[in-house]
Amino acid sequence: MRIVIAEDAVLLRVGIVRLLEAEGYEVVAAVGDAEALLAAVEEHRPALALTDVRMPPGFRDEGLQAALKIRERFPEVAVLVLSQYVEERYAVRLLSGRTRALGYLLKDRVADVDEFLDAVRRVAEGGTVLDPEVVSQLLVRQQGDPLERITARERDVLVLMAQGRSNAGIAAALVVSESAVAKHINGIFSKLDIPPADYDHRRVLAVLKFLNG
Incomplete structure (x- = not known):
């Protein structure tokens, strides 16, 4: 399975690449900003795009905006969004449309290798995965x-x-x-x-x- 990764933190980006490659996935591009993510998806047409929410240059919601554009322009590409914190509005925006092959996880989940890889697999296979902490906070609200x-x-x-x-x-x-x-x-x-x-x-x-x- 071909994957494109967008993460501005170099160490985390390298770590995710190594983790996925060790599992047998092919990481065809690993970039540091949302614009490069969109270009990589257009060039490689991967099975999955994995992106951070806050990306250069503004570190607001550039990664999320790129994820939404990927969903619109390349509906065949699964999308897994990583976030440093629980950001309810981003989860809701992401899930307000088509939810097949879509995931939203906290970055802490990457440390649990089995859980993270399971999420990657399920999203790539067309499933919908939400971080339990995001769900819990939304339920409280x-x-x-x-x-x-x-x-x-x-x-x-x-x-x-x-x-x-x-x-x-x-x-x-x-x-x-x-x-x-x-x-x-x-x-x-x-x-x-x-x-x-x-x-x-x-x-x-x-x-x-x-x-x-």
């Missing part, structure tokens, strides 16, 4: 919302759904049966008024509807 009808256990399930976990993965994390997970998910669909449709699509809609309120 939603207290007092009409969506309070979601139970505490259903919130737990939603957090794991947002991380891209399968029913089996959710069951293992919560130490419950898969049938119990399926029951919770159906309850979530019902409470959020999500009509019958493609199952994976309904899962994404449930997460987005809950986080966006």
Whole structure:
């Protein structure tokens, strides 16, 4: 799998490149700013673009803006965004459109090699991955919302759904049966008024509807 990386911190950029190459991925470009990221994606058409949020020259949201442009111009390219801190508005902006093959993680996750590589794989395969800390903060912000009808256990399930976990993965994390997970998910669909449709699509809609309120 061909990957393009954009990260202005040289040591972190080199570290991610080595980590991915050791896993067998081909890093075709590793750049330090958003403009170079867009040029590299256009030239190489990678399977995945991995980018920081805050990039030169302004260190505001240049990387996020580049990610949004990649989603628009190159819909076949999966995008994984890394952020130093939980920035809710950026997560919401990124997730406000098509969510297939999309991820938003805190940089701290890179230190957990297995978790980071699993996120890369799942996003490249078309999944949606959200950092659990981002989800947790968004859930706290939603207290007092009409969506309070979601139970505490259903919130737990939603957090794991947002991380891209399968029913089996959710069951293992919560130490419950898969049938119990399926029951919770159906309850979530019902409470959020999500009509019958493609199952994976309904899962994404449930997460987005809950986080966006």
